[in-house]
Amino acid sequence: MANELTSRATDYAQWYNELILKGGLADYSAVRGCMVIKPYGYTLWENMRDVLDKMFKDTGHVNAYFPLFVPKSFLEKEEGHAEGFAKECAVVTHYRLKTDPNNKGKLMVDPDAKLEEELIVRPTSEAIIWNAYKDWIQSYRDLPLLINQWANVVRWEMRTRLFLRTAEFLWQEGHTAHATAEEAIEEAEKMLHVYGDFVENYMALPVIKGIKTPNERFAGALETYCIEALMQDGKALQAGTSHFLGQNFAKAFDVKYLTKENKQEFVWATSWGVSTRLIGALVMAHSDDQGLVIPPRIAPLQVVIVPIYKGPEQKALVDEKVNAIVAGLKANGISVKYDDSENTRPGWKFAEYELKGVPVRIAIGQKDIENGVVEVARRDTKEKQSVPAADLIEHVKFLMTDIQQNLYNRALAYRDSHITEVNSWEEFKQVLNEKGGFIAAHWDGTPETEDKIKEESKATIRCIPLNNQPEEGVCVFSGKPSKQRVLFAMAY
RNA sequence: CGGGACGUAGCGCAGCCCGGUAGCGCGCUUGCAUGGGGUGCAAGAGGUCGCUAGUUCGAAUCUAGUCGUCCCGACCA
Structure with missing residues (x-):
């Protein structure tokens, strides 16, 4: 057993790291806090990116590209924004090296x-x-003005974790400008729903849509909307955010327009924005002790075919069958790899x-060829079954949707059974810990x-759900009156 | 930024205490066999022991320094 994985129960953090590394998604690099995204992981990101990109375009957005460097004086202009990011900026001070x-x-x-003026490597x-x-x-x-940018950004984090928090990461950032507050709010909410749809329908991961408390808001925003997902270890992960920025940036950068009434x-x-962090969410949400589990709709590879044979005659026979299957799957838009490499045996490939x-x-x-069947195994349940060769393509098409749905249902059942109403501080701490x-x-x-609760329990308010029902009650911590419940959790 | 580990072959590690010509497993190369859940045998290739200085006839090993990485916490997508 060359690749024995640490189990989730033994050490969740180590399990996560091993999955990324051994699953071939990414690797540590020579640069502190930065990772190499390997082809398998990058293909996954491309698949996610392509879907999102289409969703953005379908909602009227276009892509553009802006510089990697931000002059320091620009970053200063919006005060809250500057304060939020100042502590984690990479700064370019010189433009030349020479031999020592x-x-x-x-x-x-x-x-x-x-440099006359320092350049900041964009944190956003x-x-x-x-x-x-x-x-x-x-x-x-x-x-x-509805513009999106696909880019890399740098935030000099004190502690990094593969995909979840790297010093450099890939993301998209939408930046829109509107004539009215109502329209901007509508846009921020619309994009939150786009994110929610993507994460739920493609990543098979249920999310809670909500707004952040002022404490947790994006630096420079008036309102931060978020989608929150739950990982298998019971910790929450912010999967995407959408901000209503008010007129803060317009005022900071003096961006005015003339109305129909000729008024400024x-x-x-x-x-x-959403980032490569989503890959971290994906890994932690669905995978198991045998390795990664990737939803079919975004999987870098949807189907793999392993031949079993003795000698070249059998191989030729298998090849012939497989080639027809490969062509059939491809014709149906299903990605497939025929792994007939000689250097490893079937068990290893499985x-x-x-x-x-x-x-x-x-x-x-x-044996399969003689019986007119093929063996089909699904990763989510690890079930194996013999399928008549004639039905194979239809069966695989069915599995693509069934696995997708099953992963979602599984994650949803877990999530829903891990939303607990509590009414006292004792209960709060007990549920959080146990x-x-x-x-x-x-x-x-x-x-x-909010701060005191965080101090005493390490839990934070993840969000105030958008569909929250008003309910009279008293604060679990202070005993003061409250009009609604909010969602707390330990978070990544 | 606090705490803890670790830097020896591509990867995982032993050797260090007690200084004496650098080793194991996996992987890699070649060949033969094998092939329905991580294959067996044989023969090979591969290392300035993180870096610098010191002690010593002699340093992977002792001393001092230095650089780096990972893990756990506080902060953040």
């Missing part, structure tokens, strides 16, 4: 090449984008593709109480 005269063969920063692009929008927006006719008004803004989370595995050998998951509890609405 005192240390042969070594390079040094050329002190004569100091509001500043550089709003500086551009200033010139793009003159009239109400220029609005709304500041524009209203939103921004929204284990390997389970580790990589390929949704469906087909094995075909002499069961985990979301805790629905009354909160008095003050940041002070």
Whole structure:
């Protein structure tokens, strides 16, 4: 057993890391906190990106690209924004190296090449984008401006974790400008629903849509909407955010437009983003002790075929059958790999593709050909069954939707059984420590109480759900009156 | 930024206490057999022991320093 995995029960964090590394999604790099996304992981990201990109375009957005560097003075302009990101910025101070005269063969920063103004490697692009929008927006006719960017950003995190929090990560950031507050709010909510649809329908991961408390808001936002998902260890993970930025950035960058009535008004803004962190969510939500489990709709590889044979004659026979299957699956838009490599045997391949989370595995050998069947194994339940060769394509098509649905149902059942209503502080701490998951509890609405709860329990308010029902009650911590329950959890 | 580990072959590790020509497993190469759940046998290739300085006839091993990475916490997508 070359690839024995740590089980979830033994060490959840280590299990997660091993899955990423051994499953071939990513690797540590030579740069602290930065990872190499390997082809298998990058294909997964491409699949996710392609779906999202289409969803953005279907809702009227277009893509553009803005600079990697943000002049320091731009970042300063929106105060809350600057404060939020200042502590984790990579800063470019020089533009040239030279050979070190005192240390042969070594390079040094050329002190004569100091930049007049430091450039910040973007931690997010509001500043550089709003500086551009200033010139793009003159009239109400220029609005709304609906732009998305696919990019990398850098946040110099103190502690990093593969996919969940890396110093550099890939994401998309939408930045829109609107004539009215109502329209901007509508946009922020619309994109939250796009994210929710994507995560639920493609990643098979149920989410709770809600708004953040002021404490947890994005730096510079008036309202932050979020989707929250629950991982198998009972911790919550923020899977995406959408912000109503008010006129903060318009005022900071002096972006005004003329109304029909010929009056100058500041524009209203939103921004929204999801990142490669979603891959971390995917891994933690569905995978098991045998390896990754990837939903068919975004899987880098949907079907793998393993031949079983003795000698070249049988191989030729199997090849012939497999080639027809491969053509049939491809014709139906299903990605498939025929792994007839000689260097590993069938058993090894079975284990390997389970580790990589390929949704469906087909094995075909002499016995199957004689019986007119193929062996089909599904990754989610690990069930194996013999399927008549004639029905194979239809059966695989069925499995693609059935596995997708099963993964969603499984995650939903887990999530729903881990939302616990509590009515006292004792109960709160007990559920948090013994069961985990979301805790629905009354909160008095003050940041002070929120902070104290966090201090004492390490739980944070993940969100105030959008579909919340009003309910009279008293805060579990302070005993003060409350009008609704909010969701607490330990979070990534 | 606090705490804890670790840097020796592509990967995982032993050797270090007690200094004396660098080893094991996996992987890799070649061949033969094998092939329905991580294959067996045989022969090979592969390492400035993180870096620097010191002690010593001699350092992977002792001393000092330094760099880096990972894990756990606080902060964050």
